[in-house]
Amino acid sequence: xxxxxxxxxxxxxxxxxxxRQIRRAPDLVRARLLARARAAVAAxxxxxxxxxxxxxxxxxxxxxxxxxxxxxxxxxxxxxAALYSHATHSAAISPTPQRSPQRPMIPASAPEVPPAEPxxxxxxxxxxxxxxxxxxxxxxxxxxxxxxxxxxSNYASQDFPDALMLVAEHARRFPTGRLAEEREALRVRSLAxxxxxxxxxxxxxxxxxxxxxxAFLPRLREQARxxxx
Amino acid sequence: xxxxxxxRSAPPEAEIETSCLSVYERELDYLFETLQRLGAxxxxxxxxxxxxxxxxxxxxxxxxxxxxxxxxxxxxxxRVVCAHRRRRGREVPYAYLEAEDPAxxxxxxxxxxxxxxxxxAALETVPLPRRAVVIMHDLDGFSIVEVAARLxxxxxxxxxxxxxxxxELASALRRMxxxxxxx
Numbered sequence: 219x220x221x222x223x224x225x226x227x228x229x230x231x232x233x234x235x236x237x238r239q240i241r242r243a244p245d246l247v248r249a250r251l252l253a254r255a256r257a258a259v260a261a262x263x264x265x266x267x268x269x270x271x272x273x274x275x276x277x278x279x280x281x282x283x284x285x286x287x288x289x290x291x292x293x294x295x296x297x298x299a300a301l302y303s304h305a306t307h308s309a310a311i312s313p314t315p316q317r318s319p320q321r322p323m324i325p326a327s328a329p330e331v332p333p334a335e336p337x338x339x340x341x342x343x344x345x346x347x348x349x350x351x352x353x354x355x356x357x358x359x360x361x362x363x364x365x366x367x368x369x370x371s372n373y374a375s376q377d378f379p380d381a382l383m384l385v386a387e388h389a390r391r392f393p394t395g396r397l398a399e400e401r402e403a404l405r406v407r408s409l410a411x412x413x414x415x416x417x418x419x420x421x422x423x424x425x426x427x428x429x430x431x432x433a434f435l436p437r438l439r440e441q442a443r444x445x446x447x
Numbered sequence: 448x449x450x451x452x453x454x455r456s457a458p459p460e461a462e463i464e465t466s467c468l469s470v471y472e473r474e475l476d477y478l479f480e481t482l483q484r485l486g487a488x489x490x491x492x493x494x495x496x497x498x499x500x501x502x503x504x505x506x507x508x509x510x511x512x513x514x515x516x517x518x519x520x521x522x523x524x525x526r527v528v529c530a531h532r533r534r535r536g537r538e539v540p541y542a543y544l545e546a547e548d549p550a551x552x553x554x555x556x557x558x559x560x561x562x563x564x565x566x567x568a569a570l571e572t573v574p575l576p577r578r579a580v581v582i583m584h585d586l587d588g589f590s591i592v593e594v595a596a597r598l599x600x601x602x603x604x605x606x607x608x609x610x611x612x613x614x615e616l617a618s619a620l621r622r623m624x625x626x627x628x629x630x
Contacts, residue, residue, distance in 0.1 A: 243479035
């Protein structure tokens with residue numbers, strides 16, 4: 219009895235020892251998890267506000283307040299209007315205090331400028347700069363290609379939900395991108411592959427309407443028909 | 448001079464994304480294993496891992512990545528699994544995963560798989576709060592101080608849970624091993 223307990227204890231220890239090993243996750247699961255994580259990052263990057271809006275905006279607001287106060291002093295001494303418009307233009311803040319009648323005058327000593335207008339302007343202008351940067355032809359084409367290649371590899375490994383997710387991500391980021399036709403074709407094929415016959419047919423109809431002369435059309439029609447059957 | 452303070456500039460956004468993703472990729476096997484040890488079924492593991500990634504990604508700018516990362520990751524996984532169980536309201540038994548390790552021989556693989564299967568089944572018998580402690584301490588090798596800190600326990604509480612969990616786990620393992628020998 220004692221011997222039997224001892225043997226069992228050793229086995230228990232062996233099981234615990236082997237249990238300490240971290241086994242490798244299956245490759246397919248790894249790939250799927252990483253694709254989902256990348257898609258989440260891409261979505262958050264596209265949707266997020268600019269990285270550090272608060273401090274620069276607050277600092278900019280204070281600078282604006284000081285500039286406005288200085289301009290008011292100038293205006294009071296009679297040197298005003300022309301310089302004012304020049305200065306506000308050079309500060310690149312579009313809604314000038316004078317143009318909006320309901321906007322209160324900004325006291326020089328108040329750091330808390332009545333807030334809402336300038337900060338969103340600054341954020342949106344930086345957004346414009348960001349989107350302008352991301353829309354440079356090579357970058358956008360490379361990003362489009364990367365997304366669609368990942369979607370295609372998911373499609374090839376019959377991982378249709380992930381393929382559709384990446385297709386949707388592409389459609390959101392590049393609705394009229396250079397690879398829009400390939401994307402929509404892949405959408406139809408993925409829907410058909412996933413067995414969503416109705417949606418595949420609807421997507422095919424939209425595709426045919428948008429790209430009536432596409433070389434993909436005959437093949438897509440075949441695939442949609444096969445999904446129906 | 449009181450108004451002067453030292454500030455750290457935030458790392459660029461692209462760098463944050465890359466490092467969060469790369470750390471996630473590096474720790475994916477550990478996360479996968481941990482979720483299974485905590486009793487997540489293969490169907491649930493992927494959704495839970497994605498949920499954990501979103502939490503990591505959200506908190507990444509404030510994380511101190513110079514400290515050991517796995518205890519933090521375990522604590523996040525534990526809380527996510529607990530929340531998931533509360534939502535689900537019941538525990539679903541599951542058939543265990545098939546994870547291949549190409550580096551080991553078929554015999555070793557079989558033995559290792561069998562051990563893993565027995566261990567996972569035995570872990571299932573230990574209630575989750577105690578299971579987390581025994582996994583962190585006895586399987587992952589974290590110190591009791593780290594375990595207590597990460598699971599928001601006192602050190603005494605962590606020791607108490609560990610002692611009880613060890614007894615429960617050993618008894619379940621003995622029972623299962625005997626059953627296997629008896630078959």
